[in-house]
Amino acid sequence: MAPKAQMGERLELLQGTLDLLILRTLRWGPMHGHGIAKFIERTSQDILKIEHGSLYPALQRLLQEGWIKAEWGTSTNKRRARFYRLTVAGRRQLTAEHSRWERFTEAVARILRPSAAEEQP
Amino acid sequence: MRWRRTLGKLAAIFRRGRVERELEEEVRAHLEMEEEENRAAGREREEARYAARRAFGNVTRAKEMSREMWLYRWAEDFFQDVRYALRTLGKSPGFAAVAVLTLALGTGANTAIFSAVYAVLLKALPFPEPDRLVMVWEDVRLPNYQNEQNEVTPGNFAEWRSQNTVFEDMGAYRNRSYNLTGSGEPVRVEGELVTSGLFSVLRENAAIGRVFTADEDQPGSGHVAVMSEGLWKSRFGGDAQILGKTILLDGVSYTVIGVMPPGFHFPDPDDQLWVPMALSEQELNNRGSHYLDIVARLKAGVTTARAQAEMNTIARHLTEMYPTTNAGQTVNVVPLHEEIAGPVRPTLLALLGAVGLVLVIVCANVANLLLGRASVRHREMGIRWALGAGRTRILRQLLTESVLLALLGCALGLLLARWGVAALKLLSPPHIPRLEEISLNGPVHAFSLGISVFAGLIFGLAPALEAVRGKVHDSLKEGARESAGGARMRTRNTLVVMETALGVMVVIGAGLLLRSFLLMERTSLGFQPKNVLTFRVIPRGERYAKPSGRSAFYQQAIQRIEALPGVKSAAAITFIPLTFVRGSKGFTIEGRVPPAPGQVLMAGYDVVSPGYFETMQIPVLEGRDFSWSDTPQTQPVIVINAAMARRDWPGEDPLGKRIRQGGPEEEFPWMTIVGVVGDIREFDVMTQPRPTMYFPITQWPDSYHVLRDWVVRTAGNPLGIAAAIRGAIWEVDKDLPISRVRSMEQVRSLSVAPQRFNLLLFALFAALALALAAVGIYGVMAYSVAQRTREIGIRVALGAQHGDILRLVVAQGARLAVLGVMIGLGGAFALTRLMAGLLYGVPPTDPLTFAGVAALLAGAALLACYIPARRATRVDPIVALRHE
Secondary structure: OOOOOOOOOOEOOOOOHHHHHHHHHHOOOOEEHHHHHHHHHHHOOOOEOOOHHHHHHHHHHHHHHOOEEEEEEEOOOOOEEEEEEEOHHHHHHHHHHHHHHHHHHHHHHHHHOOOHHHHOO | OHHHHHHHHHHHHHHOOHHHHHHHHHHHHHHHHHHHHHHHOOOOHHHHHHHHHHHHOOHHHHHHHHHHHHHHHHHHHHHHHHHHHHHHHHHOHHHHHHHHHHHHHHHHHHHHHHHHHHHHHHOOOOOOOHHHEEEEEEEEEEOOEEEEEEOEOHHHHHHHHHHOOOEEEEEEEEEEEEEEEOOOOOEEEEEEEEOOHHHHHHOOOOOEEOOOOHHHHOOOOOOEEEEOHHHHHHHHOOOOOOOOOEEEEOOEEEEEEEEOOOOOOOOOOOOOEEEEOOOOHHHHOOOOOOOEEEEEEEOOOOOHHHHHHHHHHHHHHHHHHOHHHHOOEEEEEEEHHHHHHHHHHHHHHHHHHHHHHHHHHHHHHHHHHHHHHHHHOHHHHHHHHHOOOOHHHHHHHHHHHHHHHHHHHHHHHHHHHHHHHHHHHHHOOOOOOOHHHOOOOHHHHHHHHHHHHHHHHHHHHHHHHHHHHOOHHHHHOOOHHHHHHHHHHHHHHHHHHHHHHHHHHHHHHHHHHHHHHHHHHHOOOOOOOOOEEEEEOOOOOHHHOOHHHHHHHHHHHHHHHHOOOOEEEEEEEOOOOOOOOOOEEEEEEOOOOOOOOOOOEEEEEEEEOOOHHHHHOOOEEEEOOOOOOOOOOOOOEEEEEHHHHHHHOOOOOOOOOEEEEOOOOOOOOOEEEEEEEOOOOOOOOOOOOOOEEEEEHHHOOOOOOOOOEEEEEEOOOHHHHHHHHHHHHHHHOOOOOOEEEEEHHHHHHHHOHHHHHHHHHHHHHHHHHHHHHHHHHHHHHHHHHHHOHHHHHHHHHOOOOHHHHHHHHHHHHHHHHHHHHHHHHHHHHHHHHHHHHHOOOOOOOOHHHHHHHHHHHHHHHHHHHHHHHHHHHOOOHHHHHHHO
């Protein structure tokens, strides 16, 4: 499961983390699909690689959970685009997911990093 | 597999949907934006587009997966709702049981009644292209005689058949029973004299052998017969060599040429034999005797109206050609399905209406139960809301719950309906046609499912809307129960008022039928059916060809029967009362001005043996009964009933006056009136007696009017001597079958069977409606008392007495009940006239019934209020106030 990537290579996303990333991205304000993809790539300094197509099923799922809302608007370069916005429930979900993620990564890190406890006989 | 297909279908719905188009546009916009960015970064157009595609990945797959998200979510929600609903119901099994059982009663009763409506009124007749089958009647409008479905003269039949251009063919038939003898006990078999056209009109062929051809319509073409599959099996053991064999009918041998397919019986369900009518040239010119029933098949594309118009034109010509016989005659073309279904339609529709009202009451009751639960579950809804569930999502979940309840009710209801249909078939009177076709088939199941889902949505909607109406923080606050209680109470009150109103309507329907039935039971028949045995023996064959032979048989048989121990007297008649609708005869009174053509005096008639009036205890008001010494050699005599004496000899003594059959120009012998007897109910209990003539069998020459029915007055139980009577008849002639052995009480009971059947079903539905309404009122009052515990506590603390509290609560319930009863009376006033045809001697707005039912409902309502009111009086103020 763990990515066998080396530094400098782009990383495939862990399953389930895309939802979290989208929600987190939308905290900054309404954004369209392309914007979200670019934002994630940019913010991770191009380490996280997103297949743009995979964004849309995830957005649909989040819509149906009621965590985000969508409405049509105009993008900066005058193009009609669908903007996604975080809902109250989405904000709550983000908080919950965020803390879950932190506990998860912490736990994984503990196992990978040799700890004091492990070195004891 | 089926699950996949369902998903596929649902996907198809979405594929065309708005969601789909939006996704399409969104993806296109995404690709273009990416392409623009790439070009801004200095790439070539082709290269930029390609890179955008690569970054996006598989476009089709992305779209598909997005689409699946919708479907997946939809299905998941659905199953989640169903699972959740099942769990919730499981947690309150009492509520679930009551609701499901109530719904099962409602849908079960509706399904059972609908199965009958479907089989009798909706389902096509079991013949090819049944819509083109019609009955053709004479429509007679004369001053003394009106009948829009008059039987047809052979003369008219012949003319109609040759002159019309609207029918493919026409067939005539006439009921005729036969004594089937040889090999075993003699039996009487119901059959029909038919023309060959009957089978071609119905497009029915024999299963074995053949049906009649036009050759067999010619007189003297030989005695042939076609039999039913049932008779072939029961009497001839399904003999494969039956064709060409001869059977003895009324002592005459007939050759069997065909066996009909199973289930073929036309026109009556008990018909077993068909014999060619073979009308002679002389009969085909007969325009005076009306005895044929005509069925015809419309040519393709011809409407009933067009056929009707053409037949009327033909009838007008015939009236011009034969003014004496065809005066006042037109033609009545009736679709066969209407002919069969028409008479029972009012009954079935009234039943369907009543049972439909019961279902509405059931819905109101379950809605009330759900509202009761809504107050308990208010907190739960609040939490779901706070956790982000949308209004529609909660609504959908609550409706899933109510529809699930309805479907569980439907499943149990179908089980009840299965028994209901069996009971219906067992109880239903013989007047309901196509009874054997009633079953829980596809359309009936669909109906049941349909009304259940509909009911589920209806009774679920009000409580569900109620549940999502409140605000989130309200429902989470302590004491929110009270604040939302007001609106909910209003809804519940409305439901109870509605339930009571509908209950009143159904119970009034039942009440009117009960009143009718009681009146019918009390109606004097004019004869005494108690301790009378009746049976049918028809003397036919060589031995009885002459009147003297028949007369001798009646006298011998009656003497032997009267000699039996326990028999007081015996007699015979053409048809006993309450069994058969008979025609009437024209007659002329000696010395009166001859009437104009078509204005001949008419009266009903029967032929009887001496002793008939004594046996039936019909009083001889004046003069005498017939005697065996009235013979063809003595003076011709006749007895009339009081109705005829009143109509034709008002203020005169009819005794000694002379009348004769037929119009003034016909040369029948004069008959002297020697007696006047009391009026009796002749056709059924309801029809008023009509003027009637009684002819003595000892002077009666016509062989068609043999005496069929026998009556025996006994000292004890009449059915007890049936076997002895059989012996007495067979001592005179061992080849005569004896059928229809019944007590006259049974005959009377059978004649009111349709009314009893209606009453029984209506009473059942009324009881259901009454119970449901009472339970509804009880539920609301109990809830209201629980809500007002604190208030009542304060009242008691301030010194209110038990009586005050009782009055307070009962008055609240009484207000609802009175409002409901008033609305119900209004509704019943508007609706009961639809069932006027089912009533006897009672107007549809009978004040006694209306008042009685209003009192009954009010009483039930008060009782339903009283129990919670009693509970209210036991409220301890200390406990009530501390509780809050």
